[in-house]
Amino acid sequence: DHGKTISSKNLQTGAETTVFTADEGFGIDDYIVSPNGKYISVWQVKMPADSETLTNGFSRVYTYDTSSQIKYPIYDEIFGPATSVHYPIGITDTGELYTDRFLSNSGEGWAFGMSKSDLTGTQKSNIASMNNGTYSSQPVISPNGKYIAFAGYSGADGMQEVAGIRRAIENPNTVELLDLQNDQRYIIREASGKRLYPSIIWDKVSGNLFFVEALIDGKNFSFSQFSYNPLTRLTKTVISPQNPGGNEKGI
Numbered sequence: 001d002h003g004k005t006i007s008s009k010n011l012q013t014g015a016e017t018t019v020f021t022a023d024e025g026f027g028i029d030d031y032i033v034s035p036n037g038k039y040i041s042v043w044q045v046k047m048p049a050d051s052e053t054l055t056n057g058f059s060r061v062y063t064y065d066t067s068s069q070i071k072y073p074i075y076d077e078i079f080g081p082a083t084s085v086h087y088p089i090g091i092t093d094t095g096e097l098y099t100d101r102f103l104s105n106s107g108e109g110w111a112f113g114m115s116k117s118d119l120t121g122t123q124k125s126n127i128a129s130m131n132n133g134t135y136s137s138q139p140v141i142s143p144n145g146k147y148i149a150f151a152g153y154s155g156a157d158g159m160q161e162v163a164g165i166r167r168a169i170e171n172p173n174t175v176e177l178l179d180l181q182n183d184q185r186y187i188i189r190e191a192s193g194k195r196l197y198p199s200i201i202w203d204k205v206s207g208n209l210f211f212v213e214a215l216i217d218g219k220n221f222s223f224s225q226f227s228y229n230p231l232t233r234l235t236k237t238v239i240s241p242q243n244p245g246g247n248e249k250g251i
Contacts (some may be wrong), residue, residue: 002022002045003027004021004022005021005028006019006042020040020062020064022044023060026045027044029043029044029045030042031043031088032088032090032141033091034093034095034145035145036093037066038066039064039066039091039095040091041062041097042061042088043060043061043088044060054104055080055081055104056080057078057104058078058079059076059079059085060075061073061074061088061099063095063119065095072121074086075099079104082103084101084102084109085102086100086101087099087100087101089139089148090140090141090145092145096116096118096119097119098116098139098148098180100114100138101115101132108169111136111166111168111169113130113131114135116183127178127183133153133166133167134168136150136153136171136173137198138150139178142207144207146179146181146230147177147178147179147180148178149176149178149209150176150178150200151174152172152173152174152175153168154190155168156173156191172196172197172198173192174197175187175188175200175209177230188209189211193215195216197211197214198214199211200212203227208230209227209230210226210238211228212224212225213225213226224237224240225239226238
């Protein structure tokens with residue numbers, strides 16, 4: 001279930017142009033495009049012979065400049081049983097690539113640490129504030145390419161695994177942004193009691209962040225939805241148990 005090419009289509013003429021072709025034996029698992037459409041990052045994988053799992057397979061991440069039509073190899077890695085690989089989550093209008101790290105065939109393998117690279121792969125580094133165990137959900141980049149949003153983990157309940165699942169994955173108890181101008185994270189929703197944040201998405205129309213809050217009270221659950229404006233840094237209630245119909249449109 002992997003692709004072989006990435007193409008662009010002219011919506012006026014209907015003409016299609018292939019802009020990226022997977023390496024021999026590899027399939028395209030995912031790709032991302034910068035907000036201005038100039039840069040692409042592609043994740044390719046190759047299963048080992050006679051296997052349907054990724055362990056001992058291969059992972060490659062490329063960036064591609066649509067203006068120069070040059071692709072750059074960023075990561076070339078092997079899926080090991082306890083080794084994480086990089087996959088792209090966002091590329092900015094200046095070609096800076098952000099990647100999450102992923103453990104294959106280990107359940108919820110994402111959020112194992114975040115890294116960044118320049119367009120050509122000559123300058124790569126781990127982001128110290130985004131280590132494994134400090135965030136929970138798969139990170140998502142904002143429509144304007146300025147922020148990455150995610151559910152974080154305060155660490156209040158310790159770091160030990162729960163039934164083989166990392167504690168941070170099990171407890172998404174904060175909502176946070178990573179500012180891509182300085183790689184600093186700041187908290188939108190502090191950890192509080194039994195509140196968890198299972199869903200975080202960007203609305204491409206308004207540019208606002210929408211997130212769901214689950215309040216756990218014994219065996220009872222209640223859900224609320226909020227929107228956050230990164231320009232004003234204001235949060236609004238969209239849906240609450242008292243107002244299940246909601247009061248904000250546009251998503």
